Amino acid sequence: MTQVLWIGLGGAVGAMLRHGIAHWSNTSHSLVIGGISWPTGTLLVNMLGCLAAGLLMGWAFTRNMIDHHLLLIVTAGFLGAFTTFSAFAVDSLRLFDQAGLGVVIGYVVVQNLICLGVAFLGWWLMHSVV
Secondary structure, three states: OHHHHHHHHHHHHHHHHHHHHHHHHHHHOOEEEOOEEEOHHHHHHHHHHHHHHHHHHHHHHHHOOOOHHHHHHHHHHHHHHHOHHHHHHHHHHHHHHHHOHHHHHHHHHHHHHHHHHHHHHHHHHHHHHO
């Protein structure tokens, strides 16, 4: 139970930091292309979270010096709330370490197709039904 509370605390910090960075980026570094304001905050947060996840997982895999509980708190808690894209990256890195590039490519394709597909389905249902 204590571990779950630590993951929750890490998640709270990650979510607040995500909001702060995204808000700062979207308001002070707005990128407008073709009259549309791009969500630069989301891109920045995803890039930072994935860099942190890659550094952390690289350290954990090559040196085996990070405590499993700490790794879980930082990846599932902090980074998971900071950017779920980093959780996707961590899962992909684990698959790569265990099964190789072919499995990772399949995982990435399936994740993107299914998730974007169901997001579109939900959007379409709400626009069609409501």
